[in-house]
Amino acid sequence: MTRAFIFPGQGSQTVGMGRELGEAFASAREVFDEVNEALGQNLTRLMWEGPQEDLTLTENAQPAIMAVSLAVMRVLESEGGVRLADKAAFVAGHSLGEYSALAAAGAFALSDAARLLKIRGQAMQRAVPVGAGAMAALLGLDYDAAAEVAAEAAQGEVCTAANDNGGGQVVVSGARAAVERAIEIAKTKGAKRSMLLPVSAPFHCALMQPAADEMAEALASVELKTPVVPLVANVTASRVADPATIRQLLVEQVTGMVRWRESVLYMEAQGVTRFVEIGAGKALSGMVKRIAKEPEILAVGTPADVEAILKTL
16 A cells, blocks of 8 residues: 555634535535534634634634544545545644544544544643744754754753654744744754744643643543554654554644654655645645655545545545
């Protein structure tokens, strides 16, 4: 099997996401209805009508992005008889996308994934007062150079590499003053561009420990089954299928770095040449193009995309 299904993370949310799917396919509407019911919230209306600033709130964006990914999977199954176990060697997701990947692979119930992501978003927002933390993208530096910049900028505060997205794109996260120092230091180290990201909390760094503690408690109460295909985990950039290990890695992921570049390279080394991005946007497709040698990439988020991919699966 040379195919991996990959699932996007935060930043992929846009008003209108999933609407065409919901209008075209009853199976997609069922997913959105199930997520709404699990959350006790009309998330679908927010996804389709906005406003964008409310959709972008972490506690809404996380379950919304997952909902679109799982709606796509449900449509592929209902319209094309696609079974993940027959079509993919691995699943992987970027940050919250791991929950989407695991739900798609049958490790989580959809309703549990929605509730966990709502809790995760709220916990991440609570962990650090608004304005106290920040994240910045350092463009044009490889991981080692970016990690050195973060270490130099820390000066006793938290500042670490949070996302290694490949292609010279590394995101650093931590205390706001330290991240701002990192932006200035990066300019002297050859970065093409360095900029603060429009996020409300410093994800994937040690400041998120209170959120990790909350997620440990939330995950302990949820049934987690063996996924039908292995997950390539953010924290280890290698395959995992044992439910207890997955549970622990999801806790560690809150404070740990998203090792996306290494994850793609791992899948490529295992023979994967085709990457199928499931859900809103095409952010991961762009990352994979910058990392893998000659990948075949398909992004599936609309009815037209579904029609196209069913001809190739």
